[in-house]
Amino acid sequence: MKTLTTDTFFNGRLQVKQNRSGYRFSIDAVLLAGHIRLRPGDKVLDLGTGCGIIPLILAHHHKKIKVYGVEIQKELADIASENVKENHMEDRITIFCLDMKDLKQNMISGPADLIVCNPPYRKTKSGRINPDEQRAVARHEIKVKLNDVIETVRRMLRTSGRFVMIYPAQRMIDMLTQMRSNCIEPKFFRMIYSDLNSEAKLILVEGIKGGRPGTKIGPPLIIYCKDGSYTDELKDMMGRVVE
Numbered sequence: 001m002k003t004l005t006t007d008t009f010f011n012g013r014l015q016v017k018q019n020r021s022g023y024r025f026s027i028d029a030v031l032l033a034g035h036i037r038l039r040p041g042d043k044v045l046d047l048g049t050g051c052g053i054i055p056l057i058l059a060h061h062h063k064k065i066k067v068y069g070v071e072i073q074k075e076l077a078d079i080a081s082e083n084v085k086e087n088h089m090e091d092r093i094t095i096f097c098l099d100m101k102d103l104k105q106n107m108i109s110g111p112a113d114l115i116v117c118n119p120p121y122r123k124t125k126s127g128r129i130n131p132d133e134q135r136a137v138a139r140h141e142i143k144v145k146l147n148d149v150i151e152t153v154r155r156m157l158r159t160s161g162r163f164v165m166i167y168p169a170q171r172m173i174d175m176l177t178q179m180r181s182n183c184i185e186p187k188f189f190r191m192i193y194s195d196l197n198s199e200a201k202l203i204l205v206e207g208i209k210g211g212r213p214g215t216k217i218g219p220p221l222i223i224y225c226k227d228g229s230y231t232d233e234l235k236d237m238m239g240r241v242v243e
Contacts, residue, residue: 052080
């Protein structure tokens, strides 16, 4: 196992271990967590949980939910399980080390109310493959492709359940095509920009299984000011999500 670092959030109430040199969670996880709305009793499934950062954040904010994290890479799944134990959340978070294509509803005691995913963004033949295997699998569709994610959502989500994902804006059509063909109706979009003068970098989408057609588009989310600092909205979101 690689050397681990420990980061603390919420004034030290949450501790998160990560690989120092392998895959580490990015601001994408914060953006995703910041757009998730939950109700007491919700059952949440995080596909590709990595070190477990999203389940940890959600369980910290919402005491009466159950979260399942799925991670195909054993080393990352082991770190996620350790993070769950270190934060005394074993009663609310369960980590599975397996391929999401092998998930079945009985593994999580029935269908999920909400599924969240920050999947690999790049096709296997696009861009340089990172020499670090963890980063490569997390960034490129080496072990999990977009259609695997959406088909898993269709299989594991209850009717009228919600799906929230962050994805590259340039692959938006791929995402929408897969969602609709699997009865996940896109209901809300938000484009994410690095700064005011850039093209959209990412898109955040929320879909509903079996939902009726009709989509809302939220205001643009800008990450950086001209001086390179985070915008007020980003600072507020990071404050609510991880500080």
